[in-house]
Amino acid sequence: MSLVKMTDLLAKADGTYAVGSFNVSDMEMAMGAIKAAEDMHAPMIIQIAEGRLRYSPLDLLGPIMVAAAKKCKMPVAVHLDHGGTMETIKLALDLGFTSVMFDGSKYPLEENIARTKEVIALARKYNAAVEAEIGRVGGAEGDYKAVDIAVTSVEEAKRFAEETGVDALAVAIGTAHGNYKSKPQLRIDRLKEIAAVVKCPLVLHGGTGLTEEDFKNCLHNGIRKINIATASYDSSAREIKAIHDAKPEANYFDFSNAIVEGTYKNIKKHMQIFGLENKA
Ligand code: 13P
Numbered sequence: 001m002s003l004v005k006m007t008d009l010l011a012k013a014d015g016t017y018a019v020g021s022f023n024v025s026d027m028e029m030a031m032g033a034i035k036a037a038e039d040m041h042a043p044m045i046i047q048i049a050e051g052r053l054r055y056s057p058l059d060l061l062g063p064i065m066v067a068a069a070k071k072c073k074m075p076v077a078v079h080l081d082h083g084g085t086m087e088t089i090k091l092a093l094d095l096g097f098t099s100v101m102f103d104g105s106k107y108p109l110e111e112n113i114a115r116t117k118e119v120i121a122l123a124r125k126y127n128a129a130v131e132a133e134i135g136r137v138g139g140a141e142g143d144y145k146a147v148d149i150a151v152t153s154v155e156e157a158k159r160f161a162e163e164t165g166v167d168a169l170a171v172a173i174g175t176a177h178g179n180y181k182s183k184p185q186l187r188i189d190r191l192k193e194i195a196a197v198v199k200c201p202l203v204l205h206g207g208t209g210l211t212e213e214d215f216k217n218c219l220h221n222g223i224r225k226i227n228i229a230t231a232s233y234d235s236s237a238r239e240i241k242a243i244h245d246a247k248p249e250a251n252y253f254d255f256s257n258a259i260v261e262g263t264y265k266n267i268k269k270h271m272q273i274f275g276l277e278n279k280a
Contacts, residue, residue, distance in 0.1 A: 006077035006099035019218035023229035026054030030068035032263025042276035049203035051142020062095035099129035138176030175206030195222025236262030
């Protein structure tokens with residue numbers, strides 16, 4: 001079925017399920033993701049964050065991600081996660097990504113609105129969609145300094161969505177990127193208030209470590225896209241360590257296959273929780 005637009009996938013998510021958006025960092029992770037989508041007969045978004053490009057340069061990984069989406073028998077959107085610079089955003093669009101995130105959460109509201117509008121104007125030339133962030137998700141996606149959570153204000157989210165016409169909006173409702181040090185306090189009350197006044201699909205970042213109940217609570221109350229990164233990296237690292245411990249003669253290909261398997265297992269598990277089976 002191949003490469004599709006993120007907005008087409010999110011438009012179909014009706015509150016009984018949410019679309020998983022899974023970070024990948026190499027061909028093996030992309031292969032694990034395809035395998036999970038095909039096994040589950042599920043739509044999927046694959047993404048890479050600007051903060052991880054030190055390990056996986058976009059001009060090398062991007063074409064692999066686009067090729068993976070085209071190869072997959074299920075609909076797959078290819079997305080730039082946490083884009084921070086116009087240069088990276090333009091490169092992703094040139095490479096054929098069907099959506100980009102502009103993360104202007106560190107800027108004052110007016111500046112976030114103005115910069116997001118510039119990204120939208122550029123993305124429209126490529127018929128691509130744009131995700132933005134309002135409030136601030138905690139932690140850090142990639143090599144940046146971890147930040148504290150700033151819960152999204154309902155008024156700001158409404159104003160931001162109306163003034164920018166953004167296609168998807170990431171909200172901060174108590175989640176953080178990376179593994180949680182203590183149980184996150186989800187603000188489902190705030191999510192409901194935002195969902196009541198913001199028309200575009202809402203996005204949950206910091207999915208790793210949430211419980212099945214947390215995910216269901218979020219997708220039943222307005223979240224349409226859920227990001228998972230750390231859990232796939234951890235699952236792949238666990239597979240590699242298990243093979244290393246169990247098989248002293250393990251070679252390079254055993255380890256690269258462990259990345260495929262580790263990613264596959266984690267994505268499949270989350271697709272089941274998000275209600276994605278047979279939704280392609
Ligand atoms: P986790 O690493 O916590 O799963 O967060 C993923 C994410 O939100 C990517 O933007």
